[in-house]
Amino acid sequence: MKESRxxxxxxxxxxxxxxxxxxxxxxxxxxxxxxxxxxGAVTLTNFxxxxxxxxxxxxxxxxxxxxxxxxxxxxxxxIGGYLTLGENPAAVAALRWLYRWPLFIPFVVAAQCMRTFxxxxxxxxxxxxxxxxxxxxxTAGLLDWRGIVITFVWxxxxxxxxxxxxxxxxxxxxxxxxxxxxxxxxxxxxVEIVLxxxxxxxxxxxxxxxxxxxxxxxxxxxxxxxxxxxxxxxxAFRINNYGDYGTANALGFISYALTGVAAWFYLKRGISxxxxx
Amino acid sequence: xxGAALDILRLEVGYGSVKVxxxxxxxVEPGAFVALLGASGCGKTTLLRAISGFxxxxxxxxxxxxxxxxxxxxxxxGMAMVFxxxxxxxxxxxxxxxxxxxxxxxxxxxxxxxxxxxxxxxxKLDGLGDRMVTQLSGGQRQRVxxxxxxxxxxxxxxxxxxxxxLDARIREEVRHEIKALQQRLGITAIHVTHDREEAMVMxxxxxxxxAGRIAQQGAPEDVYNRPVSAFVAGFMGAGNVIxxxxxxxxxxxxxAAGPYNSGAQVAAAALGPGIDPAYTxxxxxxxxxxxxxxxxxxxxxxxxxxxxxQVAQASYPGGHYRYAVAVGDLKVIVDxxxxxxxxxxxxxxxPVKDLHLFPDDGRGNAPPPPQPEQRRFS
Numbered sequence: 001m002k003e004s005r006x007x008x009x010x011x012x013x014x015x016x017x018x019x020x021x022x023x024x025x026x027x028x029x030x031x032x033x034x035x036x037x038x039x040g041a042v043t044l045t046n047f048x049x050x051x052x053x054x055x056x057x058x059x060x061x062x063x064x065x066x067x068x069x070x071x072x073x074x075x076x077x078x079i080g081g082y083l084t085l086g087e088n089p090a091a092v093a094a095l096r097w098l099y100r101w102p103l104f105i106p107f108v109v110a111a112q113c114m115r116t117f118x119x120x121x122x123x124x125x126x127x128x129x130x131x132x133x134x135x136x137x138x139t140a141g142l143l144d145w146r147g148i149v150i151t152f153v154w155x156x157x158x159x160x161x162x163x164x165x166x167x168x169x170x171x172x173x174x175x176x177x178x179x180x181x182x183x184x185x186x187x188x189x190x191v192e193i194v195l196x197x198x199x200x201x202x203x204x205x206x207x208x209x210x211x212x213x214x215x216x217x218x219x220x221x222x223x224x225x226x227x228x229x230x231x232x233x234x235x236a237f238r239i240n241n242y243g244d245y246g247t248a249n250a251l252g253f254i255s256y257a258l259t260g261v262a263a264w265f266y267l268k269r270g271i272s273x274x275x276x277x
Numbered sequence: 278x279x280g281a282a283l284d285i286l287r288l289e290v291g292y293g294s295v296k297v298x299x300x301x302x303x304x305v306e307p308g309a310f311v312a313l314l315g316a317s318g319c320g321k322t323t324l325l326r327a328i329s330g331f332x333x334x335x336x337x338x339x340x341x342x343x344x345x346x347x348x349x350x351x352x353x354x355g356m357a358m359v360f361x362x363x364x365x366x367x368x369x370x371x372x373x374x375x376x377x378x379x380x381x382x383x384x385x386x387x388x389x390x391x392x393x394x395x396x397x398x399x400x401k402l403d404g405l406g407d408r409m410v411t412q413l414s415g416g417q418r419q420r421v422x423x424x425x426x427x428x429x430x431x432x433x434x435x436x437x438x439x440x441x442x443l444d445a446r447i448r449e450e451v452r453h454e455i456k457a458l459q460q461r462l463g464i465t466a467i468h469v470t471h472d473r474e475e476a477m478v479m480x481x482x483x484x485x486x487x488a489g490r491i492a493q494q495g496a497p498e499d500v501y502n503r504p505v506s507a508f509v510a511g512f513m514g515a516g517n518v519i520x521x522x523x524x525x526x527x528x529x530x531x532x533a534a535g536p537y538n539s540g541a542q543v544a545a546a547a548l549g550p551g552i553d554p555a556y557t558x559x560x561x562x563x564x565x566x567x568x569x570x571x572x573x574x575x576x577x578x579x580x581x582x583x584x585x586x587q588v589a590q591a592s593y594p595g596g597h598y599r600y601a602v603a604v605g606d607l608k609v610i611v612d613x614x615x616x617x618x619x620x621x622x623x624x625x626x627x628p629v630k631d632l633h634l635f636p637d638d639g640r641g642n643a644p645p646p647p648q649p650e651q652r653r654f655s
Contacts, residue, residue, distance in 0.1 A: 174364035177331055180351045181358045182378035182429060196368040 031256075034249035046250035053234075053247075058254060060228040061214070064145055065258075068152035069210045072160050073202060075153065080165035080198070081190040085176070103158040107151075111222040114151045118142040118223075147223040148230070152213050160205035167201035168194055207266040211259045231255055280307045280465030281342045281432035283328070288337035290320075290327050297323045299489040301337070305482075310459055310466045312480035314473065316512070320489040321469045322437060328467065329435050330354050341433065357426035358435040361442065363418045365410040371421050372397070372406035378429035396424040399458070416447045423455065427462065434459065436468040440475060452478050473513060477501065485509050505550045507561050510633040515563035517609040519584065520637060524557045530634070532560075532582060537605045539583040543629045547580075551635040559637035564609075568631035571600065571613040574624035582632065584609070584625040588617050 037043045051058075079099055086092040102110065117123045120141035128134035142150065171194065179193045180186075195202075220230040231251045238248040283305040290298040298320045305311050313321040326332040328339055330351035339347045346354055357378070365374050372393045379389045397406055400420040405413065410421055419439060426434060436455070440448045456479045459466045470476050476483050477497045484494040485508075493500055493509045504510035511518070521538060523530040529548060534540035545554045552560065562582075574585045589608060590601035597612045602625055611625055 172362060172364065174360045174362050175366055177351070178358070178360060178364035178425075179366075179377070180331075181329060181356065182425070183352045183355075183381045184377075185352060188381075193366060197366075 030249045030252050033245055034253040037246060046246040047253075049247045050250040050254065054231060054251060056228045057231050057234050058251075060145070061230045061232075061255075062258065064148055064152070064230065065210060065213050068149050068156065068213055069206050071149065071153045072156045072209055073206050075157050076160040076164045076205065077190070077195060077202065079157070079161040080168045081186075081194065083165045084168040084171075084194060085186045085190060099161055100158045102155050103162070105155070107155060107216050108218040108222070110151055110155045111219045114147055114154070115143065115222055118147045118150065144224045144226075145228075148220055151219050151223055152216070155219075156209045156213060160202070160209050163205040164198055164202050167198040171197055204266060207262045210262045214255055214259050280309075280434075280463055282307045282340075283433055283465060283467070284338075284340040284343070285324075285328070286338045286340065288324070288327060288339065289335045290323055290332055291335050297489050298327065298334075301489075301491060303484060303491065303494070305465055305467065307465055308463045309482060310456065310468065310480045311482045311484060312468045312470055312476035313484050313486060314470060314476040314512070315486035315492075316471060319486040321471075321486045324486070325358075325435055325437055325467060325469045328433075329356055329358050355431060356433045356435055357429055357431035358437060359422050359426050359439040361438040363422040363439075363442075365418055365421055365425075367409070367411050369410065370407050371402060371410055371413065374410055374421055375406075375424045375428050378425060382429065392428055396428050399427075400424045415443055416451065419443060419451060423458075427458070427464075430462075431464060434464045434466045436466060438469055438471070440470075441472075448475075455479065485512055487512075503549045504563075504633055507551070507563060507633075507635045510551070510563040510635070515565045515568075515633050517564050517566060517569075517611075519562050519564075519604065519607060519609065521560050521562050521582075521634075522558070523552075523560045523634065525555050529554055530556065530560075532562075532629075537585050541582040541629050542579050543632065543634065544580075547630045547632075549633050551633065556636055560634045561637045562627075563633040563635070564627055564631055566599065566610040566612045568627065569609070569611045570626045571602070571611055571615075571617065571623045572626055574622055580629050582627040582629055584627070586623055586625055588619050588621045588623055591617065591619055 034046055035042055035044070037045060079095065083092055083096055086095070105113075115122075118141060119125075120139055120143075122141065124142075125134060125139040129136050129139065141147075175197070176189055176193060179189045184192070215232065216230075217232040217236055220233050221236070231254065235248040235251045235255075238244040238251070283303075285301055285303040288298055288301040288303075289296065301320075301324060303311075313324060315321045323332055327334050330346075330349060330353075334347060337347070338345050341354070366377070369377070372390075375396050376389045376393045379392055384392070393406060397403055400423060402417060402420055402424065405417065410418060413421065419442075422439065439455075440451055443451060452475060468476070468479060480497060482494060483497050483500045485492045485500060487508050492512075493505045495503075500509065501513050504513055504515070507518075519538070521535065522533045523543075524533070525531070526542060529542060529544040529546075530552070532538075532541045532543065548554055574583070584602075584604045586602040586604040586609070588600050589603040592599045597614050598616055600611050600613060600617060600623075601608045602611055602623060604625065609625060617623065
């Protein structure tokens with residue numbers, strides 16, 4: 001009897017220890033550090049400094065991530081919609097084969113690729129000039145907030161599109177045929193019949209995508225390190241240049257708060273969906 | 278508004294190299310109720326989907342009121358379909374489901390509301406307009422699906438086994454309701470089913486399909502009483518098959534006496550379309566279990582064929598007894614009012630007018646009995 005009570009604990013212990021040591025402890029530590037000064041006294045000066053220096057960057061981060069999330073959602077629905085409703089088998093097969101590739105490319109590599117692609121004399125502009133679509137004098141680099149958004153969307157789109165296309169594929173096809181039969185065109189079917197039925201999956205994909213993008217450091221650093229920039233860059237800067245863990249952790253706390261709102265949406269959906277992820 | 282005329286000319290459909298429909302010709306007059314009847318895989322659902330535009334055709338034409346619509350996409354054909362799974366939109370209420378087709382036709386909101394109320398009343402769904410369709414029972418969902426299709430006043434109503442998911446009692450009720458509605462509204466209806474009785478009760482015309490072709494079409498009584506082939510006879514319920522020998526005699530066919538059967542004379546008038554009165558050779562005789570009578574194993578009248586057999590199995594399905602009677606190596610099913618013991622020697626008396634005779638081409642003893650279709654994959 002005694003053995004059967006200990007055994008489950010033994011089995012769960014490695015996972016529990018890993019989570020406690022590598023996740024709960026550092027998280028708790030950084031949260032606490034955000035509220036104490038170097039002498040160990042409780043204070044809000046870290047937050048005051050974070051807002052004083054980086055209010056613009058916080059807003060910039062939020063706008064970039066929100067815009068990227070919105071674009072990811074829009075394009076994921078378009079891809080999923082074409083995969084589900086497309087009538088050209090060759091085009092559907094080509095899209096199905098192509099759209100997942102960025103999933104396998106790390107953020108840092110994606111950012112590096114985008115640097116060479118989006119720069120003033122990058123591959124994109126050179127190609128446009130070579131095709132005669134752009135005058136060499138008119139070329140402009142996109143290595144600023146636009147580059148960050150493009151990279152985020154390029155990298156996160158396959159993940160959300162994968163979830164959304166999967167949900168669309170598992171819909172009862174006859175619900176789509178019934179709408180067509182009554183006279184609905186394909187764009188209308190996508191918006192009025194398909195999308196409402198996969199709304200929850202899309203929301204989950206976007207929340208997870210939002211949280212992932214909030215935590216990326218390589219992309220803003222490599223695409224556009226100049227001000228304004230994202231708060232992950234500011235955190236790295238405070239630590240690397242000043243050893244200022246207090247302000248960095250205050251920025252971290254703000255980032256938790258932002259992702260916390262997204263997580264709240266996710267959990268709320270999880271509860272209403274009967275605990276499914 | 279009267280329904281539209283539908284004409285199908287030399288229609289062929291294939292999935293890859295497999296031909297599913299092999300030259301279908303069918304003319305449906307306005308306001309008719311036609312049932313496409315056949316076993317699983319015979320092509321009846323494919324034919325319906327080709328008419329609605331969900332399956333592209335490889336040859337032939339589909340004409341509505343004389344106009345070729347073969348190349349039109351499903352949303353431009355003006356037909357309304359009721360699906361086997363109902364295909365209701367789970368994120369909409371009953372009223373939204375019924376009114377969707379009207380919304381697509383840009384009807385004003387008040388007019389949609391009026392029409393939806395009208396449909397709800399007609400289909401006895403009053404008060405359920407605001408309920409989500411996921412909260413409705415099977416029978417109610419079926420009515421919503423029908424209401425959604427009828428709301429747009431379609432010229433042609435396509436019904437893809439719409440009753441197969443209902444329980445038996447509700448199914449009988451809904452059969453009559455659909456038929457009555459179709460007659461009242463004068464819509465042309467094409468109904469796919471594997472259920473013979475359902476087709477007989479609902480349709481003005483039955484089209485029996487087999488292996489991508491029309492095996493026979495005609496009024497229900499015609500197809501039931503005068504099947505043109507052994508397949509149709511078997512599918513229409515004449516599932517008992519015995520092998521006999523026939524030769525011309527007088528104005529009909531004489532059936533020779535065999536080791537287990539008496540001889541009999543079949544008048545030319547009693548011969549169905551499946552056999553020539555001048556035919557000589559082996560024949561397959563199909564008959565229904567309720568056509569035969571059980572009695573003493575003695576030779577009866579000239580217009581009655583008698584089979585000598587032995588009761589092999591007995592059951593009571595209700596109202597009468599059902600016996601499997603062994604006749605030589607064969608077994609035939611016969612319904613009779615009296616109780617008999619297993620092993621008892623009996624005579625199976627068959628009025629020759631109830632025999633459906635077909636030349637025996639040696640391909641086999643009997644067509645496969647019709648199986649109820651559980652699920653359709655297409």
